[in-house]
Amino acid sequence: MKVAFYPGCVSKGACPELYVSAKLIAEPLGLELHELESAPCTGAGVLSEQNRDLADALNGLTLAMAEAEGADLMTICSTCQGVLSDHNYHLKKDEARRDKANATIADQGFRYAGKTSVKHLLWMLFEDIGIDKVAKAIKRKLTGLKIAPFYGCYILRPSEALGLRERPERKTYLERLIALLGAEAVEYRGATKCCGFPMLTFNRDKALSMSGNHIIEAKEKGADLLVTPCPLCHLNLDGQQPDAAKVLKKDIGVPIFHLPQLLGLAFGFEPDQLRLNHHVVPTKGALEKVELKV
Amino acid sequence: MQFTIEVGRYNTEGRYAENAVTGEPFPAPWNASPVRRYQTYAVELPEHAVVLDALIAIREYQDQSLAVRCACRSAICGSCAMWINGHANLACKSKLAEFTKDGKTRVESPPSMPIIRDLVSDLKPLWEKHLAVRPWLENKQPIPGPNTEYRVPNASMEELIQEVSCISCSACLMDCESFAVNPDFLGPQALAQAYRYVGDPRDDKTKERLGELSKPGGIWDCTHCFECVTQCPKGVAPLDQILKLRKMAVDAGYTNNAGTRHADAFAESVKHSGRLNELTLMPKSTGLLNIVGQLKTLPSAINMARAGKLPPLIHKAIPGVARIKKIFERVGGRFK
Amino acid sequence: MIADHDVIVMGAGLAGMRAALEAARLGADVAVVTKVHPIRSHSSAAQGGINAAIGETDSWESHAFDTIKGSDYLADQDAVEVMCREAPQDIIEFEHMGVIFYRNEEGKLGTRAFGGASQARTYFVGDITGQALLVTLYDQILKAGVKVYEEWFATSLYMDGGACRGVVALEMVTGELHLLRSKAVVVASGGLGRLYEPSTNALICTGDGYSLAYRAGAPLMDMSMVQYHPTTLAGSGFLMTEAARGEGAYLLNSLGERFMKKYAPNKMELAARDVTSRAEATEIAEGRGIDGNVLLDLRHLGPDVILKKLPQIHEMALDYLAIDMIKDPVPVRPGMHYQMGGVKTDVEGATAIAGLYAAGEVACVSVHGGNRLGANSLLDTIIFGRRSGRASAGYAKGTAASRGGDDLLRSEQKRLEDLLARPYTGETCAGLRLELAIMMDKLVGLYRSDAGLHEALEALGGYRKRYEGVAVGDKGRVFNQALTFVLELGFMLDCGETIIRDAIIRKESRGAHTHVDYPERNDTDWLKHTLLTYRGDAEPEVTHVPVTITRWKPEVRSY
Numbered sequence A: 001m002k003v004a005f006y007p008g009c010v011s012k013g014a015c016p017e018l019y020v021s022a023k024l025i026a027e028p029l030g031l032e033l034h035e036l037e038s039a040p041c042t043g044a045g046v047l048s049e050q051n052r053d054l055a056d057a058l059n060g061l062t063l064a065m066a067e068a069e070g071a072d073l074m075t076i077c078s079t080c081q082g083v084l085s086d087h088n089y090h091l092k093k094d095e096a097r098r099d100k101a102n103a104t105i106a107d108q109g110f111r112y113a114g115k116t117s118v119k120h121l122l123w124m125l126f127e128d129i130g131i132d133k134v135a136k137a138i139k140r141k142l143t144g145l146k147i148a149p150f151y152g153c154y155i156l157r158p159s160e161a162l163g164l165r166e167r168p169e170r171k172t173y174l175e176r177l178i179a180l181l182g183a184e185a186v187e188y189r190g191a192t193k194c195c196g197f198p199m200l201t202f203n204r205d206k207a208l209s210m211s212g213n214h215i216i217e218a219k220e221k222g223a224d225l226l227v228t229p230c231p232l233c234h235l236n237l238d239g240q241q242p243d244a245a246k247v248l249k250k251d252i253g254v255p256i257f258h259l260p261q262l263l264g265l266a267f268g269f270e271p272d273q274l275r276l277n278h279h280v281v282p283t284k285g286a287l288e289k290v291e292l293k294v
Numbered sequence B: 001m002q003f004t005i006e007v008g009r010y011n012t013e014g015r016y017a018e019n020a021v022t023g024e025p026f027p028a029p030w031n032a033s034p035v036r037r038y039q040t041y042a043v044e045l046p047e048h049a050v051v052l053d054a055l056i057a058i059r060e061y062q063d064q065s066l067a068v069r070c071a072c073r074s075a076i077c078g079s080c081a082m083w084i085n086g087h088a089n090l091a092c093k094s095k096l097a098e099f100t101k102d103g104k105t106r107v108e109s110p111p112s113m114p115i116i117r118d119l120v121s122d123l124k125p126l127w128e129k130h131l132a133v134r135p136w137l138e139n140k141q142p143i144p145g146p147n148t149e150y151r152v153p154n155a156s157m158e159e160l161i162q163e164v165s166c167i168s169c170s171a172c173l174m175d176c177e178s179f180a181v182n183p184d185f186l187g188p189q190a191l192a193q194a195y196r197y198v199g200d201p202r203d204d205k206t207k208e209r210l211g212e213l214s215k216p217g218g219i220w221d222c223t224h225c226f227e228c229v230t231q232c233p234k235g236v237a238p239l240d241q242i243l244k245l246r247k248m249a250v251d252a253g254y255t256n257n258a259g260t261r262h263a264d265a266f267a268e269s270v271k272h273s274g275r276l277n278e279l280t281l282m283p284k285s286t287g288l289l290n291i292v293g294q295l296k297t298l299p300s301a302i303n304m305a306r307a308g309k310l311p312p313l314i315h316k317a318i319p320g321v322a323r324i325k326k327i328f329e330r331v332g333g334r335f336k
Numbered sequence C: 001m002i003a004d005h006d007v008i009v010m011g012a013g014l015a016g017m018r019a020a021l022e023a024a025r026l027g028a029d030v031a032v033v034t035k036v037h038p039i040r041s042h043s044s045a046a047q048g049g050i051n052a053a054i055g056e057t058d059s060w061e062s063h064a065f066d067t068i069k070g071s072d073y074l075a076d077q078d079a080v081e082v083m084c085r086e087a088p089q090d091i092i093e094f095e096h097m098g099v100i101f102y103r104n105e106e107g108k109l110g111t112r113a114f115g116g117a118s119q120a121r122t123y124f125v126g127d128i129t130g131q132a133l134l135v136t137l138y139d140q141i142l143k144a145g146v147k148v149y150e151e152w153f154a155t156s157l158y159m160d161g162g163a164c165r166g167v168v169a170l171e172m173v174t175g176e177l178h179l180l181r182s183k184a185v186v187v188a189s190g191g192l193g194r195l196y197e198p199s200t201n202a203l204i205c206t207g208d209g210y211s212l213a214y215r216a217g218a219p220l221m222d223m224s225m226v227q228y229h230p231t232t233l234a235g236s237g238f239l240m241t242e243a244a245r246g247e248g249a250y251l252l253n254s255l256g257e258r259f260m261k262k263y264a265p266n267k268m269e270l271a272a273r274d275v276t277s278r279a280e281a282t283e284i285a286e287g288r289g290i291d292g293n294v295l296l297d298l299r300h301l302g303p304d305v306i307l308k309k310l311p312q313i314h315e316m317a318l319d320y321l322a323i324d325m326i327k328d329p330v331p332v333r334p335g336m337h338y339q340m341g342g343v344k345t346d347v348e349g350a351t352a353i354a355g356l357y358a359a360g361e362v363a364c365v366s367v368h369g370g371n372r373l374g375a376n377s378l379l380d381t382i383i384f385g386r387r388s389g390r391a392s393a394g395y396a397k398g399t400a401a402s403r404g405g406d407d408l409l410r411s412e413q414k415r416l417e418d419l420l421a422r423p424y425t426g427e428t429c430a431g432l433r434l435e436l437a438i439m440m441d442k443l444v445g446l447y448r449s450d451a452g453l454h455e456a457l458e459a460l461g462g463y464r465k466r467y468e469g470v471a472v473g474d475k476g477r478v479f480n481q482a483l484t485f486v487l488e489l490g491f492m493l494d495c496g497e498t499i500i501r502d503a504i505i506r507k508e509s510r511g512a513h514t515h516v517d518y519p520e521r522n523d524t525d526w527l528k529h530t531l532l533t534y535r536g537d538a539e540p541e542v543t544h545v546p547v548t549i550t551r552w553k554p555e556v557r558s559y
Helices: A016-026 A048-049 A052-069 A078-093 A095-108 A121-129 A132-139 A166-181 A206-222 A231-239 A241-248 A259-266 A284-289 B049-063 B124-132 B154-164 B177-181 B187-198 B204-213 B228-229 B239-251 B260-271 B280-285 B291-306 B321-330 C014-025 C058-072 C077-097 C129-144 C206-213 C273-288 C299-309 C310-322 C377-397 C406-422 C429-443 C449-469 C481-505
Strands: A004-007 A031-035 A070-077 A118-120 A146-149 A223-228 A257-259 B001-007 B037-044 B081-084 B087-089 B103-110 B115-117 C002-004 C007-010 C030-034 C146-148 C152-159 C162-171 C176-181 C184-185 C226-233 C251-252 C295-296 C328-340 C342-344 C356-358 C528-535 C538-546
Touching: A004 A052, A016 A031, A016 A257, A016 A259, A016 B124, A016 C310, A031 C226, A048 A052, A048 B239, A048 B260, A052 A070, A052 A078, A052 A095, A052 B321, A052 C328, A070 A078, A078 A095, A078 A118, A078 A231, A095 B081, A095 B321, A118 A121, A118 A231, A121 A132, A132 A166, A146 C146, A166 C002, A206 B291, A223 A231, A223 A259, A223 B081, A231 A241, A231 A257, A231 B204, A231 B291, A241 B291, A259 B291, A259 C077, A284 C077, B037 B049, B037 C481, B049 B103, B049 B177, B049 C429, B087 B228, B154 B187, B154 C129, B187 B204, B187 B239, B204 B239, B228 B239, B239 C328, B260 B280, B260 B321, C002 C328, C007 C014, C007 C162, C007 C206, C007 C377, C014 C030, C014 C129, C014 C184, C014 C528, C058 C077, C077 C129, C077 C377, C152 C206, C152 C251, C152 C406, C152 C481, C162 C184, C162 C406, C184 C206, C184 C377, C206 C342, C206 C356, C206 C481, C206 C528, C226 C251, C226 C273, C251 C273, C273 C295, C299 C310, C310 C328, C356 C377, C406 C481, C429 C449, C429 C481, C449 C481, C481 C528, C481 C538
Parallel strands: A004 A031, A004 A070, A070 A118, A146 A223, A223 A257, B001 B103, C002 C176, C007 C030, C007 C184, C030 C146, C184 C356
Antiparallel strands: B001 B037, B081 B087, B081 B103, C152 C162, C162 C176, C226 C328, C251 C295, C295 C328, C528 C538
């Protein structure tokens, strides 16, 4: 299945383990990744705030590139998903906005006609690849692991642009996937809450309190690890976890996995291949539970 | 149709209520200590009934000691906001059939606000934050005479209907992630009401307001998570108003804050390389002269480096980056 | 605790807050006591708009005539003149305060059509006019720094030497009883809709002020004039604003006919409310209803108008009946909505009791007479709210400080304690209220009869006796709503009694009072108001005052 692959900035920057694992799992899932190498950053909502026209043009360009590929655009980041969905939603239904964006990118040889569909890998597993194919690709069940899902705001809200009114089941895919992989999904409030990343540079302590609190809640409910489809969340939950522990004056020490890493383990790849040895919070303890070494 | 509803009870008095129908006292211990407990009730109601119908039925005929604020029953007065299955909603607008999960609906006061009793929260945080944004018109002078209105385009008044629709139910504040960890955050309701006056062409203090709102606890302490947009029963979309305020504040020159530096650094990075450069984004947002701030982020940078997660020191641009530069130039504005 | 102020305003809706704002502007130490937060006041449920003769082609005389004709000539014309003359400036004042009124193409205040008006003079904000006014006024109260005793439930008025000197109130959060002593009190506690079932009113509209003022000796006037709103949502009774008909909605019977043609051929759906309500009731009674309702049809208005001008009722129909009015007509029926009668005041808001003022729905000046025009109530609140604020502040200035009240505080404390100690008889407050309200709708609603009214009076006597057996199912101090509900039921009984008595006395049909035994309007004998004055256990004293006529001679009222 051909997809216009949009890896986003962070998977090629501070979260290389995400990019590597995403590429690895493409084959067992039958995904043909055509990477949109010239597509710009979505702006992560930050640019949209200050200059909507700019964000429309940048994302319009990305959407046009995918359209030219003739394939759905696949993201591996909740934030990319949220921002692209939002701009796509408006560019599709607001002709004036679309015309404006197209006017800006026209002389680059691109024009967005409003046909692209933006889907996160998480959604594609259920909606396009199909659960049966995913199940067939499983070589190693993750039985014995208690996994807490952490969605990341922008793949859950606002519901209109993300198509959640038509497909409310998207709000439960992580839990269902965890069960499919043979593990137990941990139920806790923080699953749908914000990790604080957008606020990290504005109010560091409070942002870290947010992510710290959610991980601790999951830990208290027995989670061995968290899994997230968003590398920005990962940066806060994993990269900043030691600092969060200091702010909250509590021990945390819960590893955070990327979605493709979890899939990769289930599909039989080794932890090192998935760069699970390159996390700030060690993944060793969780991996030992499924008899894996890192 | 029968509905089961689990109600969070909270009572500091250690008194017990008497069953209004039988006159028999309820067993004392459940509310003998100021600890929250859940009490389960069953009610018989039509299938389209809302949570408030259940609460009223309970307190009228089953348990008169259940305290809950309500008045209009039709999502206008804002009295009955509470946590329903863990998210803030108006009880009068929440259909029991939709909210029943695993056979029951759970209602309680939200944990991030003080409780007076049962489902009655202490909304002082809401009212105090609202007052803090000076939510009244500071008239542009001269005020037209006693027989003359300000002349303003209808669009400018219609634009504010969204903010004036706020009924101060506090559902947004109850679910605000930032407020939950940061009690100093003004919160979505106050900021939406701040925009109501910033966006009013008859108000004279736009610049001063934006300056106040740019301070700590204001518009930049929002974590942009859309909880308030999702939970607001009147479509006020407080986050949208906060974002409008952010743009207006930056345009008005209130740029000496991490928020503006963050946006500027972000834009610069994307303009020059097409991608986000995490290496420079953090330090630039913090402020290059902000030694204390920079030192605070050093430990995590070291951790990331040790784990091999630092982005490459030489930040590669995407192919065809000239295209991106052209877009920035063409759109213009602050990031040009 | 005893606290002293110059003026206490009871009620924080539009009338109450306007009175407080005015008193504060005049330098009075004013405090508002309210049983709910000001923003929760029922004023916010008023949807459609507020009237004023601002337009160039309009005149206050035209507005006054429409109001007087609408009142079926029971309104006091001098009071109506005051209201209509001052309306333009008061609306403009609210615009200066920041209300986001709708504008026409010139950027000036724009209007919509409303019932009973000879020309469009209703100014509005979407279909949330009441809310827009209320929140703006609340913002002004914050700006002025007016003290608000929030969630304090008034249990009694403090009378000293025949004058009103304060309010005793229960602080809900602590359960403590306090005396708020003052030199003047403005009662602005709103209506009594919970006395009827169905009603558009909120659960807090329990007639507190009528009863408190009545028992303090202030006469209640024209209490039988109870307005039924023609378009309340089937089942719940929620208000479907008249603005819908103002924007062009039709009323249809089961045959799909616009039946108002038979009853008000000129004004059709925009006839006065009592005329429209009776028309609907007749259609339903004669078998042309649909499950006891008629239909409000907005489909032809189109989604643009509906979503822009009437978004709130569109959402209500969706939420509570799962009906999208863009696609389907909405079942509606007449429901009790407003009390035209109330505490008798003059045009300054003064009652017969020194120091006691009243404004808003609870008051009867009378500007609405036998029937209120839509969009005149919001006007009433701000005009007479302002006037009573001014008058009470002025009165307070020339009055010595109040003293005493400890006795009252003690006796009220005992009264509440006795109430809490009542043993169970099986009678529930909610059950008794429901019986009372169903009875009122049946016997003292749209149509009254001698037999029915006397039956009602007797029934009410029975309810009063049973009320003595209602126990309070919560013995706590903190936020004891069970206690306040029982107190509210007591207020409602007083309201019910005065309404029934007033209806028995008025042997004619006028405005909202349709007496089947006296079906004609009788100006010869009944161009006057009825006043009921409390006499304890004895029947209230009945007096009459003539309607003040200035320049509009009563005519046949047809639309």
